[in-house]
Amino acid sequence: MHLPAILPWGAAEGFSKQMLLVLLSVVFIAVFFVLAARKQQLVPGKLQFAGEAAYGFVRNGIAKDIIGGRDFIKYVPLLFSLFFFILVNNIYGAIPVFQLPTFSHVGGAYVLAGLVYVTWIAIGIKKNGLRYFKLATVPSGVPWYILPIVIPIEIISNFVVRPVTHSLRLFATMLAGHLIVMIAGSGIEYLIMQENFLLKGTSLLVLAGAIAMYMLEALIMVLQAYVFTLLTAIYIEGALHADSH
């Protein structure tokens, strides 16, 4: 039920199961969407329809709704890639053979949040010039005597805490879910080994709990992919319209 790690958890070097899954996810997503988009017809078939629904979800449900305007389409590729990359990598945790949400290893979450961080700051500077940092940290309509408190808070919340929470939210939910499912699994295994019949029986309770947690975890996997992408769109929108915030 659980592929052995190619190298043990925490191994500093070597090719691990986590890396294999990341690369596989790229293949899955690319193959699915290229196949779905390859033979484009005005009246779509089943595969094309599924692809379009998935693409339209990110395009219209996230990019258009949050960023809006005429040039939201520029940011659709980034949001689309982020959403499906995270979604597939999270869902691994709910699929019996893979059984590892790859973002339960913190590195990937750092990389993606870092990319997003660089992206929205670059967008802000490109759109507003260096004035962007003033716009992003000095809120308008605040009395001058509060500014000394507000400005440091804005700097910390926007430029320091934001990328950290962005990455850790994803990583922590995945790790916690993974741990809970794993602990429940080992708990069942441990209880069922016991001589005492009653103790053996309690493994059923743990199993019921584990199934419920598994369902919750599956929900959170999808939800976190959505949240991560949604926050990315909100950050980009904030950078684009810094002067009106």
Added chain:
Amino acid sequence: MHQLIISAAAEGDVNPLIPNGWEMLVVFVGFAILFFIVVKYVVPMFEKTFAERAEAIEGGIAKAEKAQAEASAALEEYKQQLTDARTEANRIREEARAEGAQILADLKEKAAAESARITAQAHAQIESERQAAVVSLRSEVGTLATTLAGRIVGESLDDDARASRVVDRFLADLESQNAGAAK
């Protein structure tokens, strides 16, 4: 499996917040490849279909609007024709009515003329008959009067020449009296 966790926990010093550099590299490269494919193939293909579909739908709408406009134009034309036809029919009816009235008037006139002619003819006939009656009466009354006067006088007045002279004189007196009365 719990041995796995226990062994992992036993290592202890592994902080889950410290990333593995190789894993970061793999995620970065994997995401870059995916992003490239999405930018290069997936988004353009989907956007193309979306645009084509929007165009097809808008084209269909335009076509439908054109057909609608044509249909209403034709309807307008038919209505116009119908109105024209009605006007024409009314005109013809009016004409017929006028013509009928004209014919009737002509006939009436003709009948009146005819009746006048008949009346005149009758008058003439009556006049000539009266004239004939007057002539015959005159001779008859003369004869009767002569016979009567002969009987009374006892003298034959059979001598025609004399008798008619007497009668003529009498009548001439009568007429001159009448004429005097009439004056």
